[in-house]
Amino acid sequence: MIIGLVVVEALIMNAHNLKDKRSVLKSVITKAKQRYNVSIVESSHQDVWQRAEWSIVTVGNSRTQAETEIRRAVSIIDNHPDTEITSINWEWL
Template sequence: MIIGSVRCELLIYDVHSLKEKRSVLKSLQTRLKQRFNLAVAETNFQDVWQRAELSIVTVSNQRVICERELERALKFIDIESEAERTLTTYEWL
């Protein structure tokens, strides 16, 4: 069994409160979970308006499958105009 995780920092533009930030992140998290069947959570910068860190996790019996699913999720995040992905870190277990 292979567990793949990605932590990615996001810059969220055009938000002026934590409430707006949470709305953007909640929408992104929900769409990632529904489309790709991944575990997604906000793991850092909860009290900062325009910055966030998302952790995305998937499990499979092959590393190639995990890599493909995580890459698809990251491409989906990159397409979003509300947030820009900056630092990305992979971890394999």
């Protein structure tokens, strides 16, 4: 069993207040949870309206399987029209 953790930091374009930011966060989190076997949560920058940090975690039988699920979830963030990823940090347990 392997546990994969990724911390993704991103800028949220076109967010003019926290309500705009929350809309983008909710969209990303809902899509990732529904489509892939991951847990995702906003882990930092809760009060900053143009920055976000997500922590994405999955458990798999192999590193390849876990990495595939996480990469798919990260692609949701990357392909969202209002987000621009600034950093990605991977950890394996």
